[in-house]
Amino acid sequence: MASKHNTIMKDIANKIGMSVVTVSKALRGHPDISHKTSQKIKTIAKEMGYLPNYLARNLSARNSNTIGVVVPKIAHYFFGSIIEHIYNKAFENEYEILLSVSRENAKNEIKHLQTLMSMKVDGIIISITQETSDFEIFEVVKQRGIPLLFMDRIPPISDVNTVAFNDRIGAFNAVEQMIKVGYVRIGHFAGMESINIGLQRYLGFEDAMNKYNIPINPDWVMKAGFGEDDGYNSFMKLYSDDNLPDAIFTVTYPVAIGIYKAVKELGLKIPEDIDVICFGDANMQKFLSPQLSCIGQPTEQIAELSMEILLDNIRKKQNGFSPRNKIIETDLILRETCINYKNRDRILNDVNDHNNKHNRIVKVQF
């Protein structure tokens, strides 16, 4: 056993013959203490290898300089990327992050939220699970006065901070793109409607189909989960029913990956036998064959905006703060699927129109 050399303020105080309070104040740069002694104390603290005990500090100071983050998954480009940016932002602002992963399980989610409250986090950013249907726990968090912000996946409750992508318009853009390329036999591998991103993306799909007067074939609308397996299974189902559409818009990129996997197994070809476009970008999509076109979600933007709003909420907590609801626009990223080179000029033209109308840059990457 190494002898635990754990310096506390008292040790420093004893060493220079002053009180603990003086040491505490000096270390924090409190104006009560003269510059001279303040410097002396800091020097000695460093010499003695003093490290503050945050548990004690936070218990009395009543804030923890810690932000809790709850996400459904982590080994996933979308969340991995967001979390990385949240960390960066937290680090800049001298906050620590307590990360919890609910694994798409509502029970875990509740438990994690309770733990975060017990840890006295200053605020919480959460992306709810696809099965969350009881929203009471969120009321509890609010009741306790802990700033709360929902990111990307948002429950239908009011008076809370939210930051989300414009799922409906994004989905609309994707499906409109499919239509412009000439598809009418269009399917949608959707998410559950109980969660905003599932519902909104479905509605965007519907909007586009309606706008162009294309009937929706319910057989081609598969409402399942957000994972690779869901895409794989849905595709296999349609294939074995011998009822494939010409092109599919998927609710997330893992679902599209599931299709790629199934297609490979079945010896089919993308885009010849089946074309695909998805909601959500990931690094790997550039290396797929063919490269997957998608709706890009600026992860850095959602992470930064979420942190900014939450930090603002934390600072203004005492003097009142009204919830904010932000929507972030998405990008249409065209690569090698759902793109017909013969129509290139027409597409570029349409994209310009769209940009003018929505005051938004749609990226086209041929």
Added chain:
Amino acid sequence: MASKHNTIMKDIANKIGMSVVTVSKALRGHPDISHKTSQKIKTIAKEMGYLPNYLARNLSARNSNTIGVVVPKIAHYFFGSIIEHIYNKAFENEYEILLSVSRENAKNEIKHLQTLMSMKVDGIIISITQETSDFEIFEVVKQRGIPLLFMDRIPPISDVNTVAFNDRIGAFNAVEQMIKVGYVRIGHFAGMESINIGLQRYLGFEDAMNKYNIPINPDWVMKAGFGEDDGYNSFMKLYSDDNLPDAIFTVTYPVAIGIYKAVKELGLKIPEDIDVICFGDANMQKFLSPQLSCIGQPTEQIAELSMEILLDNIRKKQNGFSPRNKIIETDLILRETCINYKNRDRILNDVNDHNNKHNRIVKVQF
């Protein structure tokens, strides 16, 4: 402002006319308290929405039920996957995880380690940055009696827990595979030698080359970092020097991805113009074209083993615990690179030999 309804033990004690200590004991199921009152107190606590204050609990109980994890990156399959498994294991054991991301920066690493100590974590699992060269901070952690475990990336210091892959044998297997397929003009995009995984993988490469009496061409050994850019830049360098080998073994999969990117830009073909194999697997490799063969690192295993050893260390801290050093074997995963179908039978034969000799299953996925 919502009126913060924050029940504390005192409130419960007042309500039933008993002392705070009784409540504390009851809630923890201490035998001092009769079953009857214990039940009563628990019921009331639930009614009042009591949640313990971990800061207070941990301050007096002197442990935090929290484990600190420091990794260099997070939006990266390898670490993302490991972290996910660490979370699972922590959750099972009722531990919380405090995750810090050093972003391959040694300064950040030190700061995070200090913060974790200030947070009074019960133990720390760390994968050091590629630039960490000052190991004093690790001594400080040890000195303070905080169980510490190095995972995958390990500094050259003694008397610490370590869990790593058998990098040398893994690299050897990869390079031997290249040789068996018939390559002799073999390059290695390596990492820095200052870090174990960089050095060991290089040594494994050397071992294989030596065993088959193939001279190493120093021009083809590029010692850089572990990222996609490093692979891209190294390849571009060799290409512009008009000095490409026939096949390259890369130290990590992002480096291989960098090669894929460069190859695509240059209009070359894998494996015809250049063949590749890498250390480290990722989900995306199955979807690359061609599918990338690699040395698979069982991430669940390293995560679980690390957690088990650390938890054991935490529990046995008082009564002494001697550091453990574990090595996990890797898998040779053959897909569509560095595989010559004409040699299929010979390869399978060799693989069997190898398995017999090393008592280890090498996976071949044709």
Added chain:
DNA sequence: ACTGTTAAAGTAAGCGGTTACTTTATTCTA
């Protein structure tokens, strides 16, 4: 010279729990 300010430090109390020790009532033993 006397009050009013200010600078620089100290004292006491408390954050919300836990631990070690004590008290009180009840039961057991001989």
Added chain:
DNA sequence: TAGAATAAAGTAACCGCTTACTTTAACAGT
């Protein structure tokens, strides 16, 4: 039925730090 043992609760102190309030001395103004 006295004395010991046990069950069930309570008291006091403390974990390491912060906040609110107080003290002391030096200095300024009139």
